[in-house]
Amino acid sequence: DTAVSQTPKYLVTQMGNDKSIKCEQNLGHDTMYWYKQDSKKFLKIMFSYNNKELIINETVPNRFSPKSPDKAHLNLHINSLELGDSAVYFCASSLRGAEAFFGQGTRLTVV
Amino acid sequence: QKEVEQDPGPLSVPEGAIVSLNCTYSNSAFQYFMWYRQYSRKGPELLMYTYSSGNKEDGRFTAQVDKSSKYISLFIRDSQPSDSATYLCAMKGTGGFKTIFGAGTRLFVKA
Numbered sequence: 452d453t454a455v456s457q458t459p460k461y462l463v464t465q466m467g468n469d470k471s472i473k474c475e476q477n478l479g480h481d482t483m484y485w486y487k488q489d490s491k492k493f494l495k496i497m498f499s500y501n502n503k504e505l506i507i508n509e510t511v512p513n514r515f516s517p518k519s520p521d522k523a524h525l526n527l528h529i530n531s532l533e534l535g536d537s538a539v540y541f542c543a544s545s546l547r548g549a550e551a552f553f554g555q556g557t558r559l560t561v562v
Numbered sequence: 563q564k565e566v567e568q569d570p571g572p573l574s575v576p577e578g579a580i581v582s583l584n585c586t587y588s589n590s591a592f593q594y595f596m597w598y599r600q601y602s603r604k605g606p607e608l609l610m611y612t613y614s615s616g617n618k619e620d621g622r623f624t625a626q627v628d629k630s631s632k633y634i635s636l637f638i639r640d641s642q643p644s645d646s647a648t649y650l651c652a653m654k655g656t657g658g659f660k661t662i663f664g665a666g667t668r669l670f671v672k673a
Contacts, residue, residue, distance in 0.1 A: 556603075
């Protein structure tokens with residue numbers, strides 16, 4: 452029974468397209484996150500929602516827009532994709548800001 | 563200077579060796595310290611979670627935190643080929659939701 456699940460796992464798309472990644476957690480956590488991991492494995496936080504409220508919004512191009520319809524879901528929409536957006540995007544969740552549990556990642560390739 | 567420094571390796575050891583992985587940090591507000599293991603093409607998996615200074619042991623894994631030196635370590639005893647992965651240190655302050663990750667150390671355990 453998957454705790455944090457993301458879809459799709461792989462996404463290959465052309466520059467300029469718009470795409471979305473979905474995330475769901477069944478752990479009963481109140482906080483969800485989006486992280487970006489670049490080719491050097493560096494993991495950097497992008498956004499965080501606590502009880503559907505945006506609490507962390509790092510320096511990310513405004514082409515990236517998170518949306519949390521409820522505490523169990525956090526989606527990431529990316530407009531006008533660029534080559535530099537190619538990375539692995541991880542969703543994570545935690546309870547009251549404690550240790551985070553990660554999904555399996557979405558490998559985005561922009562061509 | 564990055565908030566969290568971690569040698570990316572790679573680190574190669576023979577099976578059965580004791581492995582020492584380390585991170586240094588600059589922000590004295592960090593109170594919670596974590597170690598994650600990430601296998602290739604998988605999401606980070608929480609290994610150890612400690613608060614403030616001291617040691618914590620879980621099976622073959624021991625986490626140490628020295629806040630006075632701003633230095634944390636993860637020791638793996640009797641290392642196995644299945645321990646081959648990237649190990650990420652992570653840390654955050656009290657009451658905060660933002661976790662800062664190290665760059666990860668890639669470990670190879672040779673049979």
